[in-house]
Amino acid sequence: MIRLGSARDTRYESLMVENSEIYQSAVEQLERVAKILKLDGGLVESLKHPRKIIQVAVPVKMDDGSTKVFVGYRVQHNFARGPYKGGIRYHPEVSLDDVKALAMLMTWKCAVLNIPFGGAKGGVACPIKEFSEGEKERLTRRFTAMIADDIGPDKDIPAPDMYTDAQTMAWVMDTYSMLKGYMAQAVVTGKPVECGGSPGRTAATGFGVVVCALEAMKHNGMKLTGSTVAVQGFGNVGYHAARIIAGLGAKVVAVSDSKGGIYSADGLDLEAVAKHKEDTGTVQNLRGAKTISNEELLTTRCDVLLPCAMENQITGKNAANIKAAIMSEGANGPTTPDADVILDKKKIFVVPDILANAGGVTVSYYEWVQNQQRESWTEAEIRKKLEERMIGAFNDVLEVSKKHNVNMRSAAYVLAVGRVAAAMKKLGLFP
Ligand code: NAD
Secondary structure (H helix, E strand, O other): OOOOOOOOOOOOOOOOOOOOHHHHHHHHHHHHHHHHHOOOHHHHHHHHHEEEEEEEEEEEEEOHHHHHHHEEEEEEEEOOOOOOOEEEEEEEEOOOHHHHHHHHHHHHHHHHOOOOOEEEEEEEOOOOOOOHHHHHHHHHHHHHHHHHOOOOOEEEEEEOOOOOHHHHHHHHHHHHHHHHHOOOOOOOOOOOOOOOOOOOOOHHHHHHHHHHHHHHHHHHOOOEEEEEEEEOOOHHHHOOOOOHHHHOOEEEEEEEEEEEEEEEOOOOOHHHHHHHHHOOOOOOOOOOOOOEOHHHOOOOOOOOEEEOOOOOOOOOOOOHHOOOEEEEOOOOOOOOHHHHHHHOOOOOOOOOOOHOOOOHHHHHHEEEEEHHOOOOOOOOOOOOHHHHHHHHHHHHHHHHHHHHHOHHHHHHHHHHHHHHHHHHHHOOOOO
């Protein structure tokens, strides 16, 4: 796969490269599911390709007075079920191929949850950690202006992703609104509550991960109270998932971050862990807890493992040592395909990422609905709706898994691809 060159000196390689690892595996997954669903070859071919790719060169005035140019993308995969939806990320290694794969995954994620959106993703290749707040704002506003005709409340609705946040979305919304001449709140989700954002968005993904873990436990005849949980990653998703599941009566015995992890057989005091991480930058070396490595965290003896850090953590090398009975994937792509085969053999029940971590996009959808209807719902209402939808989706996937005798990951793809294909067949082919 060709990656971007240094974004600092603004030299870029050609990005029109097919077949990055992540894009290739997204296409392979689609092909496997298409066989199960016996889909028409032409339809599968159109699902393999994004409907539209927008590539722009974004000039930004830097604080030192120089102008630098960064390559940005918006990839729109499929809109058969509704307007495009997906995050915008800023990262030096953003590549067109990865954005294409992530846009396709958004199509499936929305379809699994039965949310009336299609899939999109965007990104700008830039050394964002070196940017001042002003540089980040100027990049965001110029990028937004350059893609303004391709996004919109009924067209394509961006959201935060890696190194973009609520403030970034406020800048996107303001820029779009200035260009269009009206305040278009529904053009983005994940924006600040002060300008139309929805309460409950921050904890939504962690909450959904826990709902899926609880449903999986119920299905497998396990009790939550007193059960043991290990959580990889103590960021937005991992922290909230750990806090919520502990609040419901489970014992979180291990957590980790990029530096390593900690373990306590009696259960960790998560607020003390959060405070310690805030003070020292890591969860490690907390008084009263044993310091462990990330590898040890993944292979901790526990009932539930929540991988909430990043992709490719559970691999062919360590999957055989996983001792949890249930996994609910908070991160995107934490399990490699070869690890999946091993987990299947060990009869570990895995709730796949496109289902387990869809709480965020679900609350984004609720934010969009509130904006469109000029309504505001309470956090309790949103949480109730989210819980019902996650439980419904879990059971839809479980049913498909029984019907086709496949694991939950394959079942989630069968359900999602089947829903998108059904919409495409009904729409027919224009002209
Ligand atoms: P974050 O940056 O807030 O947190 C990531 C955490 O993982 C940090 O604590 C970091 O130290 C830790 N980490 C990084 N590398 C690690 C490693 N090798 N081992 C252990 N810990 C490691 O990010 P987040 O928003 O919590 O996202 C985490 C994952 O969930 C990502 O894969 C993201 O794509 C996915 N996700 C997030 C959301 C959301 O709403 N935030 C929604 C869907 C999916």
